[in-house]
Amino acid sequence: MIRHARIADHPAIEAVVAAAFGRTDEADLVSRLRTDGDVVFELVAEEEGDVVGHLLFSRLWADRRELYAALAPLAVRPDRQKSGLGSALVRVGLENCREFGCHGVLVLGDPAYYGRFGFSADAARQVSAPFRGMAAFQALALEDRAFDAALSVSYPDAFAAA
Numbered sequence: 001m002i003r004h005a006r007i008a009d010h011p012a013i014e015a016v017v018a019a020a021f022g023r024t025d026e027a028d029l030v031s032r033l034r035t036d037g038d039v040v041f042e043l044v045a046e047e048e049g050d051v052v053g054h055l056l057f058s059r060l061w062a063d064r065r066e067l068y069a070a071l072a073p074l075a076v077r078p079d080r081q082k083s084g085l086g087s088a089l090v091r092v093g094l095e096n097c098r099e100f101g102c103h104g105v106l107v108l109g110d111p112a113y114y115g116r117f118g119f120s121a122d123a124a125r126q127v128s129a130p131f132r133g134m135a136a137f138q139a140l141a142l143e144d145r146a147f148d149a150a151l152s153v154s155y156p157d158a159f160a161a162a
Contacts, residue, residue, distance in 0.1 A: 002092045005042035005054070010034075012051035013044065020075035029073065032158035033058050040069050040100060043093055045076070045085045052077045055089040057097060057105070061154040066103040066146070068153055074109075090117050097142055104146035106153065108136050128152040130159075 005013060017027040033039050038058045045053030053076040060068040071093065076086045094117060097105055107114050108131050111121060117140065124132070124139035126147060131137040139147050 001046045002043055002053075002088060003046065005044045009044055009051055013042070013054045016051055016054050016077050017073060017075040019078055020081070021073070026073040026075065029158055029161075030054075030056055032161060033156060036156060036158055038156035038158060040067075040102070041096060043089055043096070045080075045089055047080070052080045053085040053089050055093045057093060057102075058156050058158075060106065060156075063152040064103075066143070067101055068146075068151075069097055069100075069102050069105050070155060070159075071105050071107040071109075072159075086113075087116075090114075094140070094142070103141070103143040105140045105142065106131075107138050107140075108134065109138070111135060111138060114138055114140075123147045126150045130155060 014027045017030055018024045033056065040057040040059050043055045044051045055074050057069040057071055060070055062068045074086055074089060106124065107119055119138035119140045121135055121138050123141060124137050126149065127139060141147050
């Protein structure tokens with residue numbers, strides 16, 4: 001089951017994120033994004049009452065009035081990886097982004113993985129951001145022309161400490 005995260009899920013989310021990445025940096029990022037009020041929403045994958053996956057979208061500050069989001073991090077407990085949970089979280093997350101009125105999403109991740117959801121480095125080519133020019137920096141337009149013109153975005157401060 002995929003659902004929106006609750007405050008009671010936070011300890012389990014921290015454990016899943018740390019286990020998925022083999023370190024606490026990304027779990028610390030999640031905590032800082034929450035503390036700073038930069039989270040658009042979080043989803044969890046739950047199996048038999050246990051949180052086994054997590055996905056967070058944070059707001060980006062753009063030079064336009066529209067809402068843009070960063071997808072980070074995506075984490076699945078190591079024993080549940082390669083089972084489709086990450087893909088399910090991303091699909092549900094992107095649909096939630098559309099419902100939230102988000103015009104586009106940026107991600108820094110594996111092009112082969114995120115490409116299957118429609119993300120591409122080409123779509124991000126006109127985005128001015130700290131990760132610009134990296135092959136892993138990709139965009140997905142959720143609204144027509146979201147990335148057709150030059151766009152400058154700023155990431156939440158929590159990313160600078162990550």
